[in-house]
Amino acid sequence: xxxxxxxxxxxxxxxxxxxxxxxxxxxxxxxxxxxxxxxxxxxxxxxxxxxxxxxxxxxxxxxxxxxxxxxxxxxxxxxxxxxxxxxxxxxxxxxxxxxxxxxxxxxxxxxxxxxxxxxxxxxxxxxxxxxxxxxxxxxxxxxxxxxxxxxxxxxxxxxxxxxxxxxxxxxxxxxxxxxxxxxxxxxxxxxxxxxxxxxxxxxxxxxxxxxxxxxxxxxxxxxxxxxxxxxxxxxxxxxxxxxxxxxxxxxxxxxxxxxxxxxxxxxxxxxxxxxxxxxxxxxxxxxxxxxxxxxxxxxxxxxxxxxxxxxxxxxxxxxxxxxxxxxxxxxxxxxxxxxxxxxxxxxxxxxxxxxxxxxxxxxxxxxxxxxxx
Ligand code: CO8
Numbered sequence: 001x002x003x004x005x006x007x008x009x010x011x012x013x014x015x016x017x018x019x020x021x022x023x024x025x026x027x028x029x030x031x032x033x034x035x036x037x038x039x040x041x042x043x044x045x046x047x048x049x050x051x052x053x054x055x056x057x058x059x060x061x062x063x064x065x066x067x068x069x070x071x072x073x074x075x076x077x078x079x080x081x082x083x084x085x086x087x088x089x090x091x092x093x094x095x096x097x098x099x100x101x102x103x104x105x106x107x108x109x110x111x112x113x114x115x116x117x118x119x120x121x122x123x124x125x126x127x128x129x130x131x132x133x134x135x136x137x138x139x140x141x142x143x144x145x146x147x148x149x150x151x152x153x154x155x156x157x158x159x160x161x162x163x164x165x166x167x168x169x170x171x172x173x174x175x176x177x178x179x180x181x182x183x184x185x186x187x188x189x190x191x192x193x194x195x196x197x198x199x200x201x202x203x204x205x206x207x208x209x210x211x212x213x214x215x216x217x218x219x220x221x222x223x224x225x226x227x228x229x230x231x232x233x234x235x236x237x238x239x240x241x242x243x244x245x246x247x248x249x250x251x252x253x254x255x256x257x258x259x260x261x262x263x264x265x266x267x268x269x270x271x272x273x274x275x276x277x278x279x280x281x282x283x284x285x286x287x288x289x290x291x292x293x294x295x296x297x298x299x300x301x302x303x304x305x306x307x308x309x310x311x312x313x314x315x316x317x318x319x320x321x322x323x324x325x326x327x328x329x330x331x332x333x334x335x336x337x338x339x340x341x342x343x344x345x346x347x348x349x350x351x352x353x354x355x356x357x358x359x360x361x362x363x364x365x366x367x368x369x370x371x372x373x
Contacts, residue, residue: 070085100139160357295354
């Protein structure tokens with residue numbers, strides 16, 4: 001069995017930063033127009049008036065201040081509220097592959113590797129733009145990687161599930177080095193007309209290069225000490241979009257074909273699940289939580305992360321122990337915890353430990369214990 005290290009990480013940040021204020025202005029314009037258009041029905045009680053959103057609420061309830069989007073113009077157009085991402089021809093690099101190639105290039109450069117050193121590519125994310133051919137195989141071709149590639153989907157936990165798969169492949173010798181890529185275009189699956197959730201998500205793509213420890217030469221190496229994954233079925237975060245939709249001609253209600261959640265229930269159920277998962281994972285490896293230098297947690301909600309860190313540490317985590325990136329990026333699904341890792345690991349001292357943890361729909365939770373080499 002080979003020891004495995006993360007030798008490089010990468011981050012593609014979309015060009016359009018959208019503040020809560022801009023998002024709320026578009027939403028509130030939509031609400032005003034809706035209420036004006038339907039004034040008579042609202043007045044006689046046939047229709048409920050819609051209520052404005054608020055930037056203050058968003059920051060207080062979630063910790064999110066802004067997000068990056070692949071397209072802002074379509075989202076901020078109160079008549080549209082859907083990103084404008086024109087289809088590309090089959091001969092052009094598809095948009096998720098383009099994001100993944102950009103992030104992968106950074107991870108390879110950080111690791112001091114080229115495509116010739118890699119022989120497996122995993123694209124792991126919540127929403128894939130098509131069923132086939134796999135986006136990962138398109139990325140493999142774009143980067144000129146020999147070997148094999150496949151796509152995975154475990155919602156927000158896709159990154160840690162991908163990292164475990166990559167670790168196993170390297171440890172057992174079926175791959176020398178693996179790219180795990182998380183291209184998330186959450187904005188295309190978000191209902192920007194829904195007051196409860198219009199602010200939650202952003203777009204981004206992360207990349208992690210894993211390889212055999214014995215031959216890794218990068219300046220910053222994180223040894224994969226152990227991975228632990230768990231899933232428990234729940235309908236509290238659900239998206240019914242899928243190929244069977246076209247077989248139901250009577251279904252004209254598209255709202256459940258987008259992201260839908262019971263946010264309060266998710267909060268209450270997922271926090272203990274993740275807290276206990278990480279505590280058990282550390283215990284199984286004889287590691288005291290106090291000896292963990294850093295927690296790179298999934299970035300869905302600031303209070304959630306504070307609560308999980310408290311459950312694990314038995315006290316509040318310092319900002320430096322559990323870095324927050326969701327204020328700038330919002331929830332970028334599987335990319336979130338890896339963005340935190342990408343931005344906050346190079347300062348760690350040799351031997352220090354960290355835990356990368358993602359959690360979300362499924363429910364699913366994954367944790368990866370890492371040691372700075
Ligand atoms: N503006 C102003 N007020 C609002 C707004 C708004 N936009 N929205 C709600 N309110 C009001 C409500 O009306 C309510 O008022 P009242 O008390 O008078 O009834 C009050 O605020 C409280 O409402 P909530 O109970 O809904 O608010 P919460 O405090 O629970 O906060 C959150 C809402 C932020 C959504 C919170 O519940 C949360 O973060 N929960 C966890 C969410 C989570 O982690 N989800 C995971 C999803 S990610 C995943 O795994 C799926 C990935 C798939 C990617 C898909 C891409 C799209």
